[in-house]
Amino acid sequence: MASMERKHEICSPFIPQRNTLRKTSAEIVSEARHSLRVQSTQRPFTPRDGQRQLFGKSSARTDCDNRPPSTFSLHAQNFDAPDSRPGSGTRLSPLDHKPKFPVPCDAEDPFKAFPKPPTDPLEVRRGLAGARARLLRAGSLTTLPPVEGHTDVKERLKPGPGQKQLSAKGLAVTDHTEVRGGPHKPGPRRTASESRIMLPGVDPGVRPTECRAGWRTGLGNGDDTASTEEDAESLVWNNAVAPLLQQLEAVAAGSSEGSMDHLCDLCDSLHGTLAEGDMLGRRCKRRSGILRTLFRLIDFNSVQLNLHIAKLCLALCVSGNNLLNICKLIFKMSRSESNDILFQNNSIIDSLLGVLSSEDVSASGEALLYCVGTLKFLSGNSAILRLLLDKNCLGVAQKLIQRLCIVEDTFFTIAGHIFVQLTATLRNLADHPDSRPLFVSFSILPELCQVLLHHHKDRDICTNISRIYSKLSSYSECRLALAQTPGCYQLFLELLSKHHQKQDLVVRLLFTLGNLTAKSDEARQQLFQCEGCVDTLLQLYDSYQQRNYSPHAPPQKGPLSHSKSTAPLVVSEQEYEDVLVKLVRVLANMCIHPAVGPALANNTACIQLLMETLEMRSVQESEELLVNVAATINNLSFYQEESSVLRHSQLIMAKLMLKLVLSSSMDAMLEATRVYGNMSQSKDVRDFIMQNKVHQFVVTLLDSKSTEMCFSACGVLTNLALDPTNRVSLSLEGTATKLADCLKDLGAGDWQLAGQVCQALWNMVGGGSEKLLDAQEAESLLEILTAYSDQEDALKCTENEDARDFHRACWELEFLPIAQKLIKILQPAVLTA
Template sequence: MSLLLKRRSRSETRPIESTEKAKPTEAEAEKPQDRKLEKHTHATRKPHASEQNLNKLGLMPSGLGMGRRKTSAELISEAKMFLGEGPGPAVPLLATGGARLVSTRRPITPRESGRVLYGKVALAGRPPSAFSMRYLQNEKPMTPRQLPALSGSGPATPMPTRNGALLCQSSTETLIELLKQHSGLKDCSDETVQHINGILQELYARVRKQERGCKRGFILGGLYGLVECSSPRVLLAVARVVLALRVTGSNLTGACKLIFKVARNEQHDGLFHEHDVLELLIDGLGHASPLDEPEACIYAYGCIRFLTASSAQDRDDALNRNWIGGDDKPPSEDNQPATLAVAKPAPVCPRKLTGQQTLVSRLARHGAVELMILHLQMLNEAGATKKLQGPPLHTLYQLSAAMRALADVSQQQQRLQLQLACPHLIRAAEVSMGELEVQANVVRTLSVLSEDTDCCETLHNYAARIGLLLGPSCAGGQCSERLLAVLSRLGYMLGNILAKHESARIQYFHNDVAMEYLLNVLEQLNERTSSSVSLLDAQIKLIRVVANMSVNPEVGAALGNVRSLGAVLLEILKKTSGALERKKTPEQQELLHATLGALHNLCFYQDKQPAVQPLAVGSLQSLIDDLSATLAKVLSSCPTSATKVELARVLGNLTRNERARRCFCGAGGLPLMVQQLTKQAAGQDYELRTCAIGVLVNLLGDGEQRGPFLQLRGAELLSLLLRGSLEQEDWFLANIVCQALWNLLIDGQCAANLCQSGSILDEVSDLLADYLDEDRLQSGDNDENDDDENPERDGDLEENDREAETEPDALWEDFALVATDLLERIQNNFDRQQLSQSQSQSQSQSQQSVPHADNDDDKDVFIEEM
């Protein structure tokens, strides 16, 4: 009792915060944490095991002092810190109010084996990928053709040699005549290629100097015979001269086709780094209209797409910035709490990536992005008055694909301000409604842009408008593979937006039409009997929309009473868990985890709903009983540890509801949780152990569950868990175990039975008394400081060290508050038991012999957040 008096006297000297102030705002709560973290950062002592885990997260809690026992909400909110590894992946997954964000992979787009303009896409009236360019000379000349003036005297200019020594001295007419000597040439030697290339370079230089005075028709006629040459250098040189002439119409189209022909082969990419052909191409497109000269735009944007897009098959996986995958393997002892890891980017060829970035930088500097946005606006304006079809529609297809390729590279290092294109791409997706191939390409571009912070900042203002695109997608009732791809990417884009912006969650939920479309699509996908990868992927992405939307307290509370949403999630939970029992696939596993993530967030708010309001048919609130029983069934047959953790998280939120606790225990939930904890008592799955204890705290809040828990030898289990956590100096886990023991000992009959047996409570009392000894804690810290290999420290560090040595571990302080109250309750129970035996003749006196130290000590404790 001396230790209790010592701890209690110190508690009375600390300021006690009022209950009303127990829940500060998020901004206020961060300030004392930051001050405490800054204070501990300079200390060089080795932190305890549990403190090390929090330090890895960069989220070391401040502790609330010894003035009061921390609420369950504050305790379990700290548990969420253990659910990730490092500040990068873990922090974005956390949200206020016990809800958390759900991540997923980027939808995988099948790659074509080579560079093709359309691939397997079948668009009506599409231009051919193979073409003839024998009409370069067909454009009428701007000026009348004139014969070259001949000098009346003097010798004629000698013909230049093949080495090109006299090319600069030759007239333009002479250069054209030299080119005509190679008319119709296809295969040629390197020497011939070099000779022709020299002539074309000289001709290009003259055209650039005399843009207005050159004879365009005459020059184009000389270039006519070289368009069938097999040499890519010659073709690019011809295209440069043609573009330098500022041609339009069919000649501009021919030049774009020449460049496209070279760009189709990935081995020719290096040629585009040797000269300014890309800049000339952008200049040429600047004089073209996607409505009047669509074919030129098609091949030009196809060329840009080829040159800036990677051909690596795993590029989509390498850019999954929004995906955090679960790891079924047990974590190492050095990093017990972490079971989530970021999928590391696959290595990309540095040379290839550098080449792409160089080309993208050149395009950006020359205004390619601004030109693409301008063409996009022109197509949208035309589509607003008349449905796009034919070549303009194909231009939109290639333009959006080129913009997607730019976005892929820009997310590495480039800054192209592609966020300016986001509103126009959304309008393009609306304009192309009914043209699935084109709309799919536009939505693919938007989904990639949604991964970028700046683009997502722009897109979040259009969240509800993007949601409206879901409606017509399933209007026909049947979902093709292409339609599923559109739904998947719309869901991925919305999930990214709702994961980052609070206003977008509220905006989307309050748009009744968008919400109705989302529910309709979820229902239709759930009714399909097939389990194709495309269908599962679309379901994953759309359920993630619900999960990330429900992070907002207002939205999450209201979604609990939305028609059919609970029924859809419950049906997916049953179907997916049953399918995983038969055959485990990654897609089924991810769908199950996404569904559990959505249920986790929705269940958090359901105990706050008034019971008098009418419940919508198929809503989550109307299916609490079925959901509790289903979770118990799935948990009993679940083979993987990662899925068990997700189930325990859902149960941690759901069992705060009294009806849910009753139904869960009625389905055998209490023995199931004891079984899981018995397996994990000495296991390595820290996350599952922590979540399961949190569920147990809630279940023991009901008096009728305490007796069965004792029959299941639950008290011995809690004692074992407490010893293990204290021996590892895991003050956080010990804190939760003490909460469970507190709820158990509230029951007088249970306390009396445990006092009679004596051994369990004696062991718990000894453990608590031992680890509540501050001298023992400080001596351990001093021993660790003695082992420091770097004794040389400046004055500021030494002062911080002395402060750290005199100040107890913050997590230990939080544990000490709960443990002190628990130890006092155990002592009171022992005293009450002794008085009851010594004064058995006066039962009424024995009940009043030991007054309660605190009027709040007999209150149940529930886990507020899981």
């Protein structure tokens, strides 16, 4: 009778059943360990470009796409000396404004109160006092000639031959006729500044515009802001800037040794002087003269000098063709890795980031392209990569992305070229650990999804962004930011369908999806619910499986064949297999979700593809792929519905798993053992295992001293011991002794394993077959169980309080109940012996 009762107490098959009750942490961990497992894999390798080019050899762009060149020559003649911005061509509308008269007007004749102009303008030339006064009031100084750039103030006051000494307060009236182009008189010809009309009370160093401003506010005040600024600029120019320019020209004209260093120092001094005088940007009135001098120095073809020139030109806010050529010049220098140290020791990077922040795509698109191309090259240097992060390169990149996404169709092509360089730069920045929080805080990952939406046809952009995602999705904070981006899963599926032949893009998108679904049940469900998700993944699976099996096979027909593609890509067999590894991993992670698993387990195409993979490949050549396939089958075998396609195919699966069990790969053996642990619930599978001597191999795994391997082996043995005939065969292999040794060696450190060992032992001896253990074995096992049943002794080795609570939960739920049952049936046997 007791024997009959014990038969009903045999432990359930080795597979946990889900229930709706609230689980403890130990139960959750136990459930995951028993069956459903997340798969990991290595990130796809991204080789560095051998040469620094705008578009590498793998680029989908051709010369027909108006692709800007990476190589070109630049000389001084390529620059525009005036550097004037072109007019906008916009006609201004008249102002709706009525002038107010400063003096009372006569009602009959409103213009009566105002002075009349002279009847004969020539009287002004004769120096008439009344005409001179009227001239000044009428503001006719607008016709005065400008000030010459390099004239010293003191020289303006020196008299020429036959002239009187000029002062700041007066000028002989006889000079007026010479200003107007009278007959040439003996003596040296006057410069424009010496020939100006000298007005009473006006400093001869003051420019005409300053005179006009002075008279409007009253003569002799001298407190006008504009006048003061222009006068200060003139002083800085004459006393500091002009001498530096003269030195630059003099040193450039010579060919002495060390002149390049001297020129660099002079450029630095010029830059500092202009900055101190607030003459950088477009504020300096004589900037064209400075630029003309700098442009001539470019022909020396010195990298160090050209960097100083470029930095100064950007500080002077060159525009148009000059801005483009300066950016080209910097780009050309950045193509050589030997110049990286010069960029590292020069603030030119700040200037480049300033250009990216301020310039408009429609006006300076090509200049921006070469500017970002330079940053792409420099970001390949680890030292400069750190500098770029410190200089807020990611913040500048985010603003540039937003501006590029809203460009008009006219500039869409150049925006695409810029995006190729920008995304490649971000790809390099993503390598630095300190960049990851910045990618999140600047919301760059969602911004890149918008780029994918706008440029989904551009394979270069899509590939670069997929590389960024594959790098950053391995980290939890970045993975969360990407997962929260609306529509990202549907977008990735559409890109997989559109660019299914581009292996390097496909493998990275699949790797990203595998990361997103690795630890998030919500991500698994959202991906599964996307339109065409399963069809797209299975079509990719079939397409790459056929290509991998036969590399020269034509593209497969089906939903994936709608996109236009070029000639077949030259892809190695290993690269095709890498796609399958990442794709099967996505399936394995997805089917952990209780709504996804049953659907895939009942999908004929999915099960057939998995079995084909097991049939066509060997463990030696495709170890990771077969391990992932076995893990997927193991996860799917958790769902044992009667209508499941997998359930009806599990005997075939069991046969295919033999090659993994008998291989030399520990990972393959482990996954295959897990599959047998789930599928051995079936009587047919248990019979297959016993007939093919697989149980002998499983018993030997107990000697592996690996907790994971012993745990999976115990699961298979638990199910095999359900059949009375199998218990005898297992006993002949010394199974009970090995289980007891496993419990003694590993049980105290893993109470989940200890519980699974006890379940296997219970099924071995709890059905009335306790005589399968001899007296010594029974006594030894009873001693171990008694010692482990003492809570104080069992948990004394755990020092950390959190770990102690977890181990206590596992000990109470997983081990103690079944251990107490074993003690009850072993005690009589030991006493009788």
